[in-house]
Amino acid sequence: MNTRSWPRTWWKWLCSLKLAIVLASLTTLLGIGGSLSIPFYPRIFGSMDSLPLGRWLSTFGTQHAGMTWWLWLCCALILMLGLNTACCFIDWLQTLRARWRKTGEYLIHLGFVLVLSGYLWGSLSGFRSEGNRLAVGQTLAIAAMPGHYLRLESFEPIMNESGRPIDLRNHLTLLKGETPLVRKEVRTNHPLIWRGLTILAASFDRVNDGFLFDVAGQGRMELRNGSRIPLPDGGQVIIREYLPHAVRLDNGRIVAGGDTPVNPSLLCEIVLPGHAPLEYRYFLRGPAPRQLAQRGLQLIPRAPVYSPVSILTINLDPGAPIAMAGAATMTMGVVLAMLSFYYKRNRGDRPVL
């Protein structure tokens, strides 16, 4: 081979139509055969949507290489197809003046390359996290973006007449340190999207975060973390901690044993003017502490109190804006290609080689 002509030969091969057909056919055949194993091995393939592809391949893909080899090969073939498409597009650009009527078709090529590039970037440096529980007023650190936090300002699950949830309205604030970056109402099909970060309302739950009491002389009162009860002598009782299921360890320490109200307890602090604060724990299954009765406060526990908790999905895909640009390019390409097709058909043009 002439050493001067080999780059040109390689370039022609990379741009070649036949290479595109071979790669597309091989990927299709391989994908058809390999993908049939997906529904039968949920333990391997079931987590593919929960992780970016790069992370999935480096964990499940390598652990189960015998079952996932076809996927590795498909990815390699698609990358080659992307390279082939990119070269084909560049080749077309070089002869644009003569081949401008093919703009629609080549915009589809460019769109595909952009979508593929975006997906590749997102697969390698993206992050996906499901089941992030957040109660109103709480702040959550976003693991994939150090220094960024999410605060749930308000949350309301919307139910229909039969009690089925039809929407989940979250008012979220994205913060960098203490500075709010974005505020948005996040609900079904309306995520918070910010620089590749996507926050979605996935589900909701109810959490037992307090207890309802009859307070003598004051009526019914819901006590949660931070609740305050005024005392007749000018002081107050502050609820420092509510545990739905308090468990006493061997060393005497009290810890949370679960979310179900099996053995609910309150950590109370009595604050009186001129006295040191007094802290004690009130197990609701037992009698009321004498410290309260001494100060004229009678609490009768009635029922656990539940508050809704939003369950959010937090995904980071830095390639998503590129992929979306690719989708827009492809859409333009399709429209132009169809217009050009009818124009050419009306003129009697046909692609006969």
Add this chain to the structure above:
Amino acid sequence: MTDLASLLLKSAFACYLLSASLYLVHVTVRRPVFWRAAFGLVLIGFGLHTFCLGLRWYLAGYLPVTNLFSTLFFFSWALAATYLYFELRYRIHASGLFIMLLNLLLLGTALTRDAAPRPLIPALDTPLFTLHIVFSFLGYAFFAMAFSIGLLYLLQKRLYTPLLPDLILLRQLNEESIFLGFCLFTLCMIFGGIWAYIAWGYYFSWNIKGLWSFLIWLFYGGMCHAKFVRRWQGTGYALLSMAGFGIVLFTYLGIGLLLSSNHPLD
């Protein structure tokens, strides 16, 4: 479904059935009156079908294409629309018989199933879903037409009968079906991807349905290129069209009915 919608659907089915019978008569007798009557019946049937679709859409408050009945119903409507497109543009007459028979099969199967629209799950309540399914089934319908024309091409190549259009026209129709099907399916994938992104936070799902849809797109994308290769023109293209529709059918019915996916058909 209301009595009116049910009546419209049965009337459309009767029109299509009669039309297919007249096309069959036309194939043997070759008199213009038969294809004209058959074509008129397809037009009436399609009008009733469209009215029924509009009524169901209005009553449900969303385009009802969410279960097996409604997808069969909508696919059948897309097939009739595709047939009319080719009939009006190229006067293919009985060459579209396969499409009409497939249409009857789908609609006949739909008639035996529960037609009541189900409550829409919140994630489906978006115009992106509507665009996704409309372009999806229109793409499928063009691929079905390509299958039909591919089959006729192979028959014509063997029989050289004046009953069928000439090979050049059949090849042109096949290429047009594939090209338009690919364009519409590309739009289906784009709208589906954007919808998935706002609904689940990623635009490509590794669920088997998503993967096979991408494979369909890739396969027909390859076919759009193959028409420029002399070896694949004509017979090869016809065979590919038929193989491609096999993938489409498996993606639509096989995966939806036999395997667990995020696009269940029940």
